[in-house]
Amino acid sequence: MGEGHQPVAATSDYDRKYVTVSAFILIAIIAFSTYLHHWQPQILRVPNNRDVSSWVNPRFDQTCLYKSSSEADREKIRKEGVPGDSLGNLIFMDVFSILVALFCFLHARKKYGIWMAWSFFLGSFVFTGLQESMWILFGRFTGTSAAQGIGETAPGTYWFTKDGLWFFETPVMACLGWFFIAYGCVWMAGKVFPKRSLLVRAAVGGLLAMIVDLWADPISTAPELMTWVWATEDCVRIFGIPQSNFLGWFLLIFVFALIWEQLPRWDKTLGRSKATNRFFWVLLASDIAILLFQYPWCYALRGILIAAGVDQTLYIPAGW
């Protein structure tokens, strides 16, 4: 998102068909996922918000939420379940996210044209939605995760507790959030470092988002909100959150920005249709690559800590 970017010329027929067909598919997936999540929760084993004692992979006592809560908070959660999942709240979260995302989409459409703007929106939505859903469902159904604990084991990864609309097992609110956070942070990096290489701008964009997440995640996972719930198994917890989460934040925005910026070049060399195909195939491959990268990373980190004499989960800072 360098300062020198010009809008990519529209090839109206293709662009119209691309946006219409992909929007239809996206809406169909969201409608089906939302139906499964709210009306057939047993199929994807959606954890019950009202009864935390029914949680498996992980159990309530195997979550970061449990570890960082007082006994009074735990009792309240057992009695009342996840707070703030009323219908009004769920609708508000979706409408709010759509409106905020709209700001970024309108800016992108004016700056880069509809093809680039829609590709950013759809690409980031699907890229992150698939990545999160793979993590969530993999943990839920297999009871395993890339994260490696020291001195404690907990099955599973994490999950989101509330939203109205869903994309597989990721809230639409989170997918839209990824879109406007990625777009906004890469926009900031492009404004402040316009002469720097794409690699630097993408890395700065990822770092800017990750820095805010260092504060946002401990807030969102606190007993008062419980927007998502983590299994405890990770050898390093930063402000009570597994380190793999922050690495994921950085990697997703960094990698996505790198791939999206290739679109104008692919458009010139391959043509619009093939460039679009390549964009989504590269995104899918990157999704799987990021997922697979976390395994050796977490394994190596655990090995280094054990070699350094660490014999239990490392809390940074202590007490969080």
Next chain:
Amino acid sequence: MFRKIWRNRIEFYPAIAIFIWYTVGVLLNSTVVKSRPGIGTLGWITLPTVAVFFVAVYKTYRGLPSEGGKS
């Protein structure tokens, strides 16, 4: 100044999105959390992003086309 910003408001849309996310999604929510002492103080960790945000907004303003020869 405000007319110039209003006429070019779309240039600030990404900044508005980030501002809303930060203030409503993070800052306001932090006031709800009572169970984690120090959660408000932890907000200082976001200072680099906040600083870059203001520089980006300033540079956006400076980059706007001038009105009637004034910038």
